[in-house]
Amino acid sequence: MIRFVCAAVLTSVILGSVALCQLLLLREVDVQFTHDVDDHNSEDHGGDEAQTYDVLVTLGFDAVADPFQLDGTTSGIRLLVRADGQDVISHVSDVRRGDNVVASAVSLAGPEVHFYLEATPGLEESERPCAVRLRVMRGGDAYADTTVWSEGYGAVVQREIRLTLRRQLHELDRGL
Amino acid sequence: MLDGWSGVIVKKRLFFVGLALPVVLCTLTAAAVAKGEPGDKLKIVCSTSQIADFARNVVGDRMEVVSILSAGADPHTYTPVPGDSRLVEGADLCLQNGLHLEGKNWMAALARDNGNKPLVTCTEGVKPLDLEQEGETVEDPHAWFDPRNAALYVRNIVRAAERLDPDCASGYRARAELYLRQLRALDGWVEKQVGRIAGDRRVLVTSHDAFNYLGARYGFKVRSPVGWSTGSEIGGGITPARRRTVVESIRSSGVPALFVETSVNPKLISEIAREAGVKIGGELYSDAMGEPGTAGETYVGMMRENTLTIVEALIEP
Numbered sequence: 247m248i249r250f251v252c253a254a255v256l257t258s259v260i261l262g263s264v265a266l267c268q269l270l271l272l273r274e275v276d277v278q279f280t281h282d283v284d285d286h287n288s289e290d291h292g293g294d295e296a297q298t299y300d301v302l303v304t305l306g307f308d309a310v311a312d313p314f315q316l317d318g319t320t321s322g323i324r325l326l327v328r329a330d331g332q333d334v335i336s337h338v339s340d341v342r343r344g345d346n347v348v349a350s351a352v353s354l355a356g357p358e359v360h361f362y363l364e365a366t367p368g369l370e371e372s373e374r375p376c377a378v379r380l381r382v383m384r385g386g387d388a389y390a391d392t393t394v395w396s397e398g399y400g401a402v403v404q405r406e407i408r409l410t411l412r413r414q415l416h417e418l419d420r421g422l
Numbered sequence: 423m424l425d426g427w428s429g430v431i432v433k434k435r436l437f438f439v440g441l442a443l444p445v446v447l448c449t450l451t452a453a454a455v456a457k458g459e460p461g462d463k464l465k466i467v468c469s470t471s472q473i474a475d476f477a478r479n480v481v482g483d484r485m486e487v488v489s490i491l492s493a494g495a496d497p498h499t500y501t502p503v504p505g506d507s508r509l510v511e512g513a514d515l516c517l518q519n520g521l522h523l524e525g526k527n528w529m530a531a532l533a534r535d536n537g538n539k540p541l542v543t544c545t546e547g548v549k550p551l552d553l554e555q556e557g558e559t560v561e562d563p564h565a566w567f568d569p570r571n572a573a574l575y576v577r578n579i580v581r582a583a584e585r586l587d588p589d590c591a592s593g594y595r596a597r598a599e600l601y602l603r604q605l606r607a608l609d610g611w612v613e614k615q616v617g618r619i620a621g622d623r624r625v626l627v628t629s630h631d632a633f634n635y636l637g638a639r640y641g642f643k644v645r646s647p648v649g650w651s652t653g654s655e656i657g658g659g660i661t662p663a664r665r666r667t668v669v670e671s672i673r674s675s676g677v678p679a680l681f682v683e684t685s686v687n688p689k690l691i692s693e694i695a696r697e698a699g700v701k702i703g704g705e706l707y708s709d710a711m712g713e714p715g716t717a718g719e720t721y722v723g724m725m726r727e728n729t730l731t732i733v734e735a736l737i738e739p
Binding site for chain 1: 574
């Protein structure tokens with residue numbers, strides 16, 4: 247009889263402990279995420295009202311004087327970026343490979359923005375494909391990041407791009 | 423008083439005259455009005471077919487573009503005919519190459535003598551190559567053979583078209599941008615094709631000094647027996663010394679082929695080829711482009727065909 251009672255008590259304690267642990271593990275915990283993940287609120291993308299962003303362009307080639315530009319080698323535009331029809335960057339001096347060209351505080355009404363990008367490689371770039379990276383940033387966060395390529399080796403990089411401005415999330419901290 | 427039958431005949435004649443007269447008057451009025459209609463296109467008259475091709479690519483169908491020289495004609499030795507004066511008389515703008523390509527400045531004379539027409543020189547801004555000919559330094563007029571200079575021609579034509587017709591300036595600029603992209607692609611393509619020829623085989627021997635710009639751009643040594651002009655100007659015409667130099671140069675360079683030109687008599691170059699023991703590599707478009715309907719009737723076509731002819735003749739077998 248005593249053995250029976252002991253066994254029953256021991257089993258109850260073990261089972262009860264397991265149940266308690268499960269209960270504790272499954273209880274909702276108020277975890278503060280660094281960024282909201284599942285719920286796309288208006289702070290994560292542009293929303294419909296105009297907000298200001300920085301537009302960064304980085305070239306994978308030297309954009310220098312092009313004798314085939316309409317405005318000639320002295321005043322020809324090396325790098326042109328338009329956002330929703332407005333000139334954002336219109337660079338007439340040479341831009342070297344790896345340089346960042348920045349337009350600050352550009353007013354963009356998202357979430358979708360039409361960009362037009364044009365960059366002219368120098369004739370020395372004729373043996374390789376040419377790429378341009380376009381980023382839209384706000385408060386240190388990237389809202390759009392894309393790379394466009396020339397159609398052929400050394401060709402002018404020229405593309406219209408439709409970008410959705412949404413805060414790009416690179417790290418998630420779910421913690422337990 | 424008219425008697426019965428005569429009266430009827432006269433009345434019938436008067437009746438038909440009465441019917442016909444308004445029709446004739448209306449037709450004459452319509453013709454007079456149509457002649458002066460504001461819808462008439464502006465007209466550009468060009469000295470050479472290359473310039474006419476550039477102009478068409480800029481103005482499209484907005485203006486009428488004509489060339490005085492036909493395919494295969496030689497601008498150095500050309501003498502204008504009365505029909506050319508009538509052509510220029512109806513022009514709103516004249517375009518010439520300049521740098522004395524038009525022998526004895528025949529285009530400038532036409533523009534001046536037929537209503538002092540505005541004349542634009544397409545080589546304005548070109549950095550000309552100098553040619554030394556028997557102690558004289560002359561400027562080589564064949565600048566269009568470097569596509570980068572062709573781009574300059576196009577820019578000069580755009581500016582002229584904008585001045586002539588400012589309402590359509592944006593259209594001219596848009597067309598010119600597209601055409602300049604084509605010239606850029608052409609330049610890259612020619613460079614790539616010529617890259618197939620070994621450096622020591624890049625010797626271009628032609629009928630006259632038309633290809634120096636091509637040579638400078640793509641790394642050819644250019645030799646020719648005739649001076650810079652096929653005409654009788656400074657440096658023009660073959661000399662025995664020059665011919666000997668060319669034959670020796672060909673023999674010592676081991677160049678595999680010589681080239682004749684569509685606008686120059688091929689006899690001389692064929693004789694030199696026989697003396698030097700080399701073949702004729704093909705026919706090149708030089709001072710004039712091809713006939714309508716041929717591959718060389720446009721500038722891009724001409725450059726493409728010339729490049730392929732040269733590469734196929736000079737490339738290692």
